[in-house]
Amino acid sequence: MTVAPVPNARPDTSEGGPPAPLRGVGEVPGPRGGALAMARMLRGDPLGGLTRLRREYGPVVRLTSWPVSAFLVADPAAIGDGLVGSNRTHAKGAVRRGFTAGGTVIQPLTLLLGQGLLTSAGDVHRTQRRLLQPLFHRQRIEGYGDTFAQISDATAATWRDGQALDLHAELTEMTLAIVARTLFGVDLDSEIVAVVRTAIDENMAAAGRARTPGFETIERLPLAGPRRRRAAREALDRVVHELIEDRRRAGADGDDLLSLLLATRDPDTGAGMADDQVRDEALTIMLAGHETTANALTWTYHLLGQEPAVAARMHAELDDVLADRRPALADLGRLPYTDAVLRESMRLYPPVWAMGRHLTEERDVGGYRLPAGSTLLFSQWVVHRDERWWPDPDRFDPERWRGAAIGVGAAPPGQPRHSYFPFGAGPRQCIGNTFAHAEGVLALAAISRRWSFAPDPGVEIVPQPLVTLRPRDGLPMTAHRRPPGHRPA
Ligand code: HEM
Secondary structure, three states, rough: OOOOOOOOOOOOOOOOOOOOOOOOOOOOOOOOOOOHHHHHHHHOOOOHHHHHHHHHHOOOEEEOOOOOOOOEEOHHHHHHHHHHHOOOOEEOOOOOOOOHHHHHHHHHHHHHOOOOOOOOOOOHHHHHHHHHHHOHHHHHOOOOHHHHHHHHHHHEEEEEEOOOOEEHHHHHHHHHHHHHHHHOOOOOOOHHHHHHHHHHHHHHHHHEEEEEHHHHHHOOOEEEHHHHHHHHHHHHHHHHHHHHHHHHOOOOOOOOOOHHHHHHHOOOOOOOHHHHHHHHHHHHHHHHOHHHHHHHHHHHHHHHHHHHHHHHHHHHHHHHHHOOOOHHHHHHHHOOHHHHHHHOOOOOOOOOOOEEEOOOEEEEOOOEEEEOOOOEEEEEEHHHHHOOOOOOOOOOHHHOOOOOOOOOOOOOOOOOOHOOOOOHHHHHOOOOOOHHHHHHHHHHOOOOOOOEEEEOOOOOOOOEEEEOEOOOOEEEEEEEOOOOOOOOO
């Protein structure tokens, strides 16, 4: 792509100072080269490409003007406005297809997840979010703490000292087992897990087809790929509906998420959720809730493998606090360094690396008046590596989080609020953030108290930004058993 810099004279609104006059859409700086060159860059190296654009042009960059007006927005204040300010003016989904994350990701996902929280919009989303929120309150998560640590221990118990592993595959199985147990009360060898796996694979293939014009029509044709996807979805529907039936017959008073979904009542109308809606929500949580956490843990072990001093310090904290017992939810507040390791890893490798929104009406964005229909791209990858908030941004340094309150997703003290947003923000913020934080720290603690991992020398780990950010070829590492931790005096 030919890049001809156009200076971005307007200061970032997050830097304070008197507000600069509002500018028109034609003044947003950006590279020349047209939509095709941009599409090529975004397909080839979106992480590096977007980071370079932010550095060259400033916090608001015009990506394309035609066929869609699309902008990278890397100004924390404008991100806050877009995510927290209004769900009405900054809509998710329904983005014109073919360009943004919103267009190519949400559409194929909808084929699998229907009207679940992740893919629904407007009133459906608002009602469902209100119904589901109590299922993710801290008190509920407390009931899952043992499952997080127990399944992490059981996964690690299958490894041998000196064994070469694909740690990404191991951790993905582990988080799938956790969500299968907490959601459906079943183990990994159950039918539901098998059909979910096939449906996910077929849906990933459909996501690859989503860039083709006429995607929705193609998916209805009797072609091999779409046919396999439809069969996978039918199998999944059948198994989920059987599970729902079983729960209903049994009285649905279990404490797994499926039972809770079935027991949910609208506080105003007293109505329960229709079975199809329960299905969509259950699958949404299963899908949204395992690969993200697996990726967070995978990148954490990759980074620890690069920085043995950080790993040693984390191990020392685990030995001091846990000695040789399994971690429990009550330990979350006692493991500040382990917590900081996970946060710092989600800064450098955010499992959700970018999110799309589109403007439903004209709006001021980072000092520019942008028209209705504009697509906005907020990228965690870009903002989390912005040297204005993160000195020496590519360095893995959990010390940055010294003094930060332990917990979910907030930026360190003194920094703009949305300079760190691994879980998004506002009304569509990750509903599973407390779940993910507890699961992430407990799994990291449970595994790392007994194991350390050495990288395979000479193997380059390449981030692959699909819906989530995963290592393209997995994470080959060698597992080393650690001696039991010492007991503090
Ligand atoms: C480290 C792990 C995780 C990360 C980084 C993450 C990240 C995110 C982000 C950034 C969003 C917002 C997307 C947007 O606004 O466009 C989101 C939404 C969502 N997440 Fe997570 N997530 C994680 C784990 C989980 C878990 C464990 C669950 C469930 C158990 C979950 C369930 C959901 C759901 C249902 C939504 C849609 C919420 C809505 O639109 O109302 N996530 N997640």
